[in-house]
Amino acid sequence: MSKRLIRVLPHEIRDNQSELQKHVINAVLSNGNTLFGRLQAADNTGIVLKDTRDHLHQIALSELYELVYDDARGIVPKSRHPTI
Structure with missing residues (x-):
């Protein structure tokens, strides 16, 4: 089964907190x-x-650049790019 990498920006964390707590995540800091x-x-x-x-x-x-987690549900999240 394929996985999708889901990226959550810092200002989106509060709205997605319950979903984020269900997954193991990578916190990518601004310094890399x-x-x-x-x-x-x-x-x-x-x-x-x-x-x-x-x-x-x-x-x-x-200090946080983004949070990243694997989502195995196969649902494609809404793109951040208006042309995609």
């Missing part, structure tokens, strides 16, 4: 670093991510 884990909490200033060693990472939204 990536953290892998599960979303624990999100608010207007940042997120809390729990990694595979059960360490909590607090990430400011200003």
Whole structure:
């Protein structure tokens, strides 16, 4: 079964928080670093991510580039590009 990479921008996290908490996610930071884990909490200033060693990472939204997760449902999300 194919998977789709779903990308969520920082300003979209609050609206998608319940869906994001169902998946293991990659938090891509603005400096290029990536953290892998599960979303624990999100608010207007940042997120809390729990990694595979059960360490909590607090990430400011200003430092976050995007969240990425695999969605195996096969549903193609709405494109960010108006021509696609």
